[in-house]
Amino acid sequence: MKHLNKLLVAVMMAMGLSSHAQDSNNPWAISFGVNAVDTRTSASPDHVDFFPAHFSQPFDVKGNWNILPSLSYIGVSRYVGSGFSVGLQGSVNKIDKYVVFDPTNPAHDARGLVVYNPGDLMYYGIDATIKYSFQELIKSKVIDPSLSVGGGYTFFGDSSYGTVNPGAGLTFWFTDAIGLELATRYKWSVSGDREDAAGVPDAPSHFQHTAGLVFKFGGKDTDGDGIYDKDDACPDVAGLKQFNGCPDTDGDGIVDASDACPNEFGLAALNGCPDRDGDGVADKDDACPDTAGLAALKGCPDTDGDGIADKDDKCPTVAGPKENGGCPFLDADKDGVLDKDDDCPTVAGPASNRGCPEVSSQALEDLKVQARAIYFNSGKATFKTGDKETPARLDAIKEILKNYPNAKFSIEGHTDNTGSAKINQKLSEDRAKAVLDALVQRGVNPENLEAKGFGSSQPVASNKTAAGKAQNRRTEIKHVGSKYQGKL
Known part of the structure; x- marks a missing residue:
């Protein structure tokens, strides 16, 4: 050897x-x-x-x-x-x-x-x-x-x-x-x-x-996926042989690098993104992903075919123009003002008042009578104890006001001259506010109401007699315009 x-x-x-x-x-x-x-x-x-x-x-x-x-x-x-x-x-x-x-x-x-x-x-x-x-x-x-x-x-x-x-x-x-x-x-x-x-x-x-x-x-396989780096299109990320070593995280057959939704199983036609409702719009771009719709409306349906997505259409089953919220131009109360422009679509009124009725002199007189018949406890802003008519009068006022949904009304409180001017002013304001609150509780739009107090400055009778003072302790409701005329 x-x-x-x-x-x-x-x-x-x-x-x-x-x-x-x-x-x-x-x-x-x-x-x-x-x-x-x-x-x-x-x-x-x-x-x-x-x-x-x-x-x-x-x-x-x-x-x-x-x-x-x-x-x-x-x-x-x-x-x-x-x-x-x-x-x-x-x-x-x-x-x-x-x-x-x-x-x-x-x-x-x-x-x-x-x-x-x-x-x-x-x-x-x-x-x-x-x-x-x-x-x-x-x-x-x-x-x-x-x-x-x-x-x-x-x-x-x-x-x-x-x-x-x-x-x-x-x-x-x-x-x-x-x-x-x-x-x-x-x-x-x-x-x-x-x-x-x-x-x-x-x-x-x-x-x-x-x-x-x-x-x-001697072969190098950096990511350990069994595909050598020289043949691996993604040598630093473990992948699949059929994708030359690149990953397909969601298993949809589209390599992650080309997959717009790499973590969700999707369709090749949508670059790997899912389409739950099958309308051809990827869920990520679909404003209505669970309801089949139109691509032009971001995947949302348009039942009446008026070009307005159902979710934005006030009348989804009846075609109408966009400027009318997808509803057809109607005039339900036949007053010549289309519903889209009519503040009172169920009550006839002139176009000059946006389709709402003008407040009549009879309505104002009825308001005056009912308001003056609301009584308060002496020196207080609470309704008179034991007066069973006050709720009925407030209901009557509410029924009159609901006929004028775009009209503004002022509730005014007044007192007699008993007591100081400062006390009377505060008391008149509180009484006007009490009536306003009672009407709002009955469904009157608070935007149509305001409360003012005038103390003893506007008497309607002589404060020298008990009868005159009783007349001066009152509330009144006056029409002061439309809510579209700006602040009063």
């Missing part, structure tokens, strides 16, 4: 080269296994028939092959592109059957072979190889045939010599990176099968067969 160091040197050198069926994803490969040396192809100088020497009994394993029953070769390889790889292999063997094809030798057997016993002659080989794989050409993922050519240096006992090595191989890939490699190479001696002093070739040409495992490695 004095030449074992030569094999170790070969292995170290092999870390920079290649000879196996790698690819650009996994450019490196390492292989190891057993080898067999067949010296049968050596011929004596007196016998040079090529074909009988090289092709007779090539698979006579027991008679011709020298096999070391242990790990006896190792190689490292690197892919260089277009199916080619280059590399280095180191091997070791023990020659206990030194077979020479020499039919002229009286000692030859029936096969024309002379078998020598060299006494466990040690064998070492260091071989560089250029190899071409046909795997891509035949488009197979399992079967990988190849041809190779190279050269090496062989240590054969005490002699050593160079060789030229044509070869062939067949690899069966179990996975993308693990395979069984079978190979053979003919190592032709550049020294011409020279003989030693005993007439035995000491630089024989020979076949070397190998069988072993090969492992590819």
Whole structure:
């Protein structure tokens, strides 16, 4: 084993080269296994028939092959592109059957072979190889045939010599990176099968067969998705093979980078966005995502077809113009003012008062009578205790006012001259406010009402008599215009 160091040197050198069926994803490969040396192809100088020497009994394993029953070769390889790889292999063997094809030798057997016993002659080989794989050409993922050519240096006992090595191989890939490699190479001696002093070739040409495992490695897969970075369109994000390594988070068949809604299962026609109501408008753009509608109305329906979405249409089942809120132009009270412009669409009134009736003199007189008949506790803003008519009078006032929804009315409070002017002013204001609150509670629009107090400044009778003072303690309701005339 004095030449074992030569094999170790070969292995170290092999870390920079290649000879196996790698690819650009996994450019490196390492292989190891057993080898067999067949010296049968050596011929004596007196016998040079090529074909009988090289092709007779090539698979006579027991008679011709020298096999070391242990790990006896190792190689490292690197892919260089277009199916080619280059590399280095180191091997070791023990020659206990030194077979020479020499039919002229009286000692030859029936096969024309002379078998020598060299006494466990040690064998070492260091071989560089250029190899071409046909795997891509035949488009197979399992079967990988190849041809190779190279050269090496062989240590054969005490002699050593160079060789030229044509070869062939067949690899069966179990996975993308693990395979069984079978190979053979003919190592032709550049020294011409020279003989030693005993007439035995000491630089024989020979076949070397190998069988072993090969492992590819060196591919980079940053995101760990099983797709190498060179083929991964999204090398930093784990994805799917069918999308060249890019993710499809929602599983809708649209890669996230092209998916407008990457976290929601959607439709290809809508760039990956869902459409719950099936109206062709993506939910993210649909103002009515649960009701089928029109694209022109942001996915909302238009039942009456007037161009106004139902949600914005005051009359969704009857067509009407936009300026009328989607309702047709109607004049329900037949007063000549269209409902869209009529503040009182159910009560006839002139256009000059926006379709509402003018406050009649009779209504004003009725308001005056009812308001003056509302009595208060002496010196207070509360309705007179025990007066059962006051609620009826307030109801009567409410019925009059509801006929004039756009008219403004002023509720005025008055007192007699008993007490100071300051006290009377405050009391008159409070009484007017009490009447206003009572009408609002009965449904009168507070925007149509205001309350004012005048104290004792506007008497309607003499304060010198009890009867006159009683008349002066009163409330009155007056028409002061329309609510559209601005603040009073």
